[in-house]
Amino acid sequence: MQRHMPIGYKIVDGKIVLNVEKVEVIQKIFKDYLNGVSMITIAKELTATGFLNANNKPNWNHGSVGRILENSKYLGDSMYPQIIDEVTFELVQQQRKAKNKKLGRTPQINTRKNQSVFTSKLKCGECGNIYRKYIEHAGRPSEKSNWKCKRYIYQNRVHCRNLFLTGKDIENIFISATNKILSRMWILDKEKKKEPSKMTIEIRNLEERIKELEDEKQFSSKELAELIFKRAKAYYKISKIDDYDYTTKKIKEELLDKQPLTEFNEELFINIVEEIIIYKDGKIQVEYINGIMMEEDYGEIRKDE
Missing domain, CATH: 3.90.1750.20 (Putative Large Serine Recombinase; Chain B, Domain 2)
Structure with missing residues (x-):
């Protein structure tokens, strides 16, 4: 997402x-x-x-x-x-x-349009880049695909040595993490900590400085542009906090009456997962749309296959 x-x-x-x-x-x-x-x-x-x-x-x-x-x-x-x-x-x-x-623009095997439901959902916890699906030996009996950090190879050199994942790995990570929620649905009822006071002070200070610059008619100043951008980010953070109750309700509706997952559910994945963060030491965090995190271990996931 x-x-x-x-x-x-x-x-x-x-x-x-x-x-x-x-x-x-x-x-x-x-x-x-x-x-x-x-x-x-x-x-x-x-x-x-x-x-x-x-x-x-x-x-x-x-x-x-x-x-x-x-x-x-x-x-x-x-x-x-x-x-x-x-x-x-x-x-x-x-x-x-x-x-x-x-215009002769034909799809390329490794372009973003030819990825999958996992595109943009996987993030490298080491360098912050997204993961992409790479297909090797396309069209041959030896064809295989792996999800790798976008900066694994950059300018013909290895830059990020984070884990490679198969599509099956990602499916199993989602199944395991979601089953943990299904087995303890009470965690969805825990209130998210809010930070309204801190955010209100930050926005108020930004608004005051923006007004000062506008009163001085410094409409083209670099500082004004930066402050407006910071204000937008601050309001976005507040909207994410306010969104918690709504997205939690959405997750509950999606999981209602569901039995523990035994197979990958693509629609459920799209609807409730915000992103999956992968670390080189094997730690994997599944973040759901309301901000709740479930942690998985790559070694355990592979062992269960």
Whole structure:
């Protein structure tokens, strides 16, 4: 799950609701693309208007627009209200495929689009990079795939020597961690510690300094831009805290009446796992969407296979 909430949504009283102003921009992006406006042109327009991207920066490019156009969360699901109708979304996907074919852009085996449900969910605990799926000897009897840290090989040199995982390893890690929750559902009823006072003070100080700079008409100052970015991050942290009750309820609904898992459940994995963090010493942390962590041991997982 991308770590940021998709643009167009916000948290209100612990629930994900539409951010009307941003919804209009998202819908315009889809409409413009269907009307033949290129992604580069759309990116330039978004940058020129100062519209913030997923990292709360007014910098857009071909890739960031593409991620908007391919984000299926805009179709709506159990957590996110619908922003884009199914017909529009499907037409955009068809148009992108047609353009890629015309330009000779064919999928590559190890590109992100050809990964799996684990893509963007696996994180290296040693260097902080994501894990990617690498296929070796493709199309041959000896073909095999492993998930490795993105920085395992960088500029033809080994940089990160973290563990390699097979898809089966990841499935078993999820099964083991989730079964621990199923066997002690009471842990979902533990209240998450909140930090409102500290965050309120931080935001208040940021707001005061931002107002000072704006009163001085220093709208182009580097400090003002940095403070606005810090303020956005602070509000994002608060939204994550407020989201705890909602996401915990979501996990409970997903696990309701479930027996201990014996097989990998792809839909359940997508709906309740935030990320899996892998460490070189074999420690693996499974973080669920409400922030709860379950720890697994790589050696034990392999031993049980």
